[in-house]
Amino acid sequence: MKFLYKVILMLGILIALSCFVQFVVFNKFFISNTDSLLLSTNEKASKDVSMQLVENFNKIQNFVKTVASDEEIRENQELLDKFNEIIPEVDVVTILNSKGDILRMSGNVHSPSVSNLAYTDYFHQAIHGKTYISNVFTSASVTKVVVISVPIVKDGSIDGVVAGTVELQGTSLASMFDNKKFGRSGYISILDSHGYVVYHPDKGEIGKKSIVFGKLQGKSGSKIMKDYSGKDQFVGFSKVPNLNWYVIVITPTADIMTSRNIVVYETFIGSVIVGILIILLGIYTIKRYSKPLDKLIFSFNALKAGKYKKIDPYNYGKEFQEMVRVYNHTIERLEEEYNDLEEAADIDSLTGAYNRRAFNNLLSILKQEISNCSLESLGVLLLDIDRFKELNDTSGHLAGDDILKKLTQIMKSTAGDRSVFRFGGDEFAVVIRNVSDERLLAIAEVIRLKGEEALNGCTVSIGTAKYPKDAYSIDKLIDFADKALYISKKSRNKVTTFVK
Incomplete structure (x- = not known):
């Protein structure tokens, strides 16, 4: 069974190597694929947010254009206030x-510190007929803002500008994106041109220059x-x-690596556990089969030594019982053959009587039996054929063999x-x-008389x-029977x- 244990050892080593290779390959493959997947996911998310941002700014632009095209709203402060309440994304509307x-x-x-905004970029762009979205700048109220400006066209000429201001550190723009979650600590950031x-x-961070720009x-x-x-x-x-702004979606790798490492190590530990279970199953299987096989080998060795011992089939599993049955049947046959051989070895081949x-x-x-005091009585007859040598010399050995067979x-x-x-020769014993005493003597006389009649002149x-x-x-x-025969x-x- 040493070979089987070597096989188990080799199997354990191969499983360990397999687990290690599997871990390395899986880890590399998993990292590569998760990196690609996360990057692709973040890119798609940035595109989705970009489209949402465009939609929101279009909404704001449409609002500002509506104000710019409706003189009644521009001229009526109360009406302008009510209309402004409809678009919460716009913090301030300026005519x-x-x-x-x-x-x-x-x-x-807020209380304006200036009354003229002709110096601003967004006024300059709008007064020349462009609908314009500014980059981030600090307003007079010291807040980070973006302004959407639209020209007022009256009688075919530009008569003024409507500017919609969105405070970036307020709640309007944040309400669009603060509910966006990307993992535990992923987030959205929007950069201007x-x-x-x-x-x-x-x-x-709003108003600061981005490190990734x-x-x-x-x-x-x-x-x-x-x-x-x-x-x-x-x-x-x-x-x-149309803005040249960037929407970026950021997910720190630390969060992903933590989850990814959990998956990788769980996979590795699972592989190790499976490997250990396979090895233990192999050891159990070998023990289950090697012990009965050892017993069978021991029984076969005993058989080789001439010890015919049957095996109890109840000590073996079902898979061995047929083998044990065949073995026991073989033992029975061998015992029969052995007994026949033993008996044949004790039989005189010529006469069929037992030999010396x-x-x-x-x-x-x-x-x-005498030593154990279990023998009650025993009678012994020693016999010898008279004139047997003369018969052999005159009639030949075949005639002598015939006499021996008849006497037997x-x-x-x-x-x-x-x-x-x-x-041996013409000497026999009857035990x-x-x-x-009478029966023993009667048997001897019957043998003598029948011999006298049937042995062709021999007695x-x-x-x-x-x-x-x-x-x-x-x-x-x-010795005493031999003396009587003499x-x-x-x-x-x-x-x-x-007679003594």
Whole structure:
């Protein structure tokens, strides 16, 4: 099973490397794509805000043009005030004559420090027939403003100017964009054509020169730029048509990086956890399969050593039970074959009687039984065929083999198949358990008489001994039966019982 553990180790290393590579590739891919996505999103947002700004300024322009075209509104202060209330984006409406003198004002009017505005750029542009939106400047009331000016045309000539003032640090313009959210700290900023801030959620930034203005090129785009503190920020920008202003949407990278790092590290941790789970699953699987396999290998090794031991299938999973069943079936077959071989090894091939090896094994068992006091009685017959050598010499070995087979059949039929043993040559033994003296002698006489009739002129000499009557040990018992046989051989065709 060492190989499997090496496989698990290699699998763990590969999973770790895979997690690392996946983390690096994913991190790079994720950063690249999120950067591109955020820049694209900010650029689109800047375009949307730019169009909204154009719509709002068109609305203001239309309001100012309406005032410029309606003499009744221009001449009636009350009517001008009511009309001005309709457009909250315009903080002050100023009516100027052709010389720039202030004729009338409506809205958030402060005590004017000047009465003539002919020197202003927006008056100069409007008096020459242009509808004009100024850049950011500081008004006489020391506020940052943008002015929309429209010429008053009367009888085909320009008779004055209507100027609509939007205070940038007030609530009118801010109400358009303060509700716009871009992440946790993203924001909108609007720059005039000189790069000064027209709108910013931080009112203190309005009127200041933007740090990113010099990097803005083209009608729209997106870049990663640094702010005043040197930190990176996603900047999407779009130029406002007809104004040359810029709308910029800014999202600090720190906010995005925090969220992005959470996703990246969650992905990495998830990969690590999955890798660990795979490794643990592999270890569990190997243990689940290696332990039963080890047992099977141990059983096969025991089988190789000649120990036929079945396996309990209930100790194994379902996937192993068929294997165990086949193994146990094989063991059964091997036991049968082994027993057949064992028995064949104990059988004399010529006569079918048990051989000397089986006889010696029996003696060992009998000695153990005597030692355990479990053997009650035992009768032993030792037999020898008379004139067997002469038969072989005169009639040949085939005739001798036939005599041996006939005698074996006589002994088996008389004493039982499992009681007959051939020592070798023409010598036999018959061992009978729990037999009386009379029965033992009767069996010997039957064998002798049948032999006299069936052995073609040969006879049988027999010696008998009895346990425990004649001896208390097996060796002595065999010795006494042999001595009795010796006596029978002197006169032949005789049964002799050992007598002390």
